[in-house]
Amino acid sequence: MKKETLKSILLMTPFIVPLILFWLIPLFMGLMISFTDWDYISPKFNWVGLYNYRDLFTDPDFLRALTNTAVFGAGTIFFTIALGLFFAVLLRKHFRGSRFYQMAIFSPWITPAVAVALVWSWIYEPDRGYANFVLELLSLEPLGWLHSSETAMLGIVIFTVWKSIGWTMLFYLGALERVPRSAYEAAYLDGCNPLSQFYHITLPLISPTTYFLVIINLIQSIQVYDQIQIMTQGGPGGSTTTLLYLYYEKAFQNFQMGPANAVAIVILLLILGLSVLSSRAGRRYIHYE
């Protein structure tokens, strides 16, 4: 018995050690640093208590980053999940070409954000880019896209939705596969039309997947960085500076480790708070078998 425990510890160690080294200790250290005024270069630092946090919540840059992140999150999560489900429903049955369509929708997800963000910055070019060309065809007003503080975030949201729909669709395809056929047969016998069948049977039965996807997309959208670094660098006029971008600027450009880690802890608390909130809300709507 004891030998068995020893073996199990031996098998777990190679994973547990890096987990402690690069997750648990950093988490604790990050929290500690957020209570200091450390500047990374000097070995000395002072404890400042909650000063960094109080400072953040009176700092207009931080408050704007918070709003920007909320706008970005709301926009991407809603459209990614709704469109992901839409395509999964269209593609759930195998038919000629379904595999091609799946690959087409999934392809943006596998490509490096940096590479495709470069292509998209051409698409968004106000004078000669493709986005305004399409708007012109539809006889709509051209937009400033990434060059205007009013539309830059819209541009980032569209790009992100384009990139992440495939991932969501993949999870929904799996979930739809697992809905038992008998559930549909019963509904068919009861004379349900396809729409109410979708609403009363499919949606409740895939709700655990929806919950999972909301949480995953939440975590990801609060941590958006790559496309913003490439496409706008937080601009114009700070209109696309999100929390993680602000964190990067504070930590690795200005070396204000205290405030930077305070931002990181706020990101952490936001994710925890929102997941608790959505699991509360979910309890009423999520259907577990």
Next chain:
Amino acid sequence: MNRKYQGVHLVIKHAVLLLFSGLFLFPFLWMVMGVFKTNNEIWQHPHQLLPGSFDWLRVIKSSLTLGFEGYILNSFIVGILGTIVMLAVVTFFTYALVFMKGRYSEVIFFIVLSTYMLPSAVTYVPSYIILANMNLLDTLTGLMISNLPNVFAVFYLRQSFMKTSVEYLEAARIDGAGHLKTLWHVVLPLNKSAFYTVFVLTFVQQYNNYMWPSIMLKSQDKYLISQGLRQFFIQDGAYGMNWSEVMLASTIAIIPVVVVFMLGQRWFITGITEDSGIK
């Protein structure tokens, strides 16, 4: 039901899907076509999708002068070697968690799973300091080691391991196989598709990884492809002067990951059919 109605339905479905596939693929198509265009052609109005000529020789010549081989090699080292080591570590851990249940197995799994919710940003500054103390800053080894605790992989493999029927394991044990033998000869083959899936997904993630590598890798010969691409884009000063070259660089950055994914795609299918054969 009504044949005619079904036919119309199918046409609409294909039309909608074709339109959307076009939208999804358009940026790639534009990028690849841009490789063959001159800068004037890229900026001409109204837009033309096809370039004036497909000058393969010029494209091949300028691909060779880009100097991206080093970045791609680094990305592959991290994406393949890093992922294989990560898979080994995670497999041992998950095996012990699922098949050698002890008093604390549930607690350990709960702790590991809860870190999945944490934003990795919280760990960047401290991990940077820890790597610096280990003398692993600015090394690919450091990057790979810090990527080892992959909680998604634990989560995914655990789901799959739990479906493995206990009879096979017991049969192996009766035959006198130890844990490592059982793992290699029973658990591994029975969970092939889960391994392929985790491998391909992690490879894609590591190959594309940008923020953390660009924080901890500082010398240009260590850069991963995304960092190298960004460097290429900003080094000429004016942002995006030579779009034809930018399109070429982006295309070259994308091709390897697409190829690996396509190869993995075939393995997914084999894995899945094998899995359903066992059930």
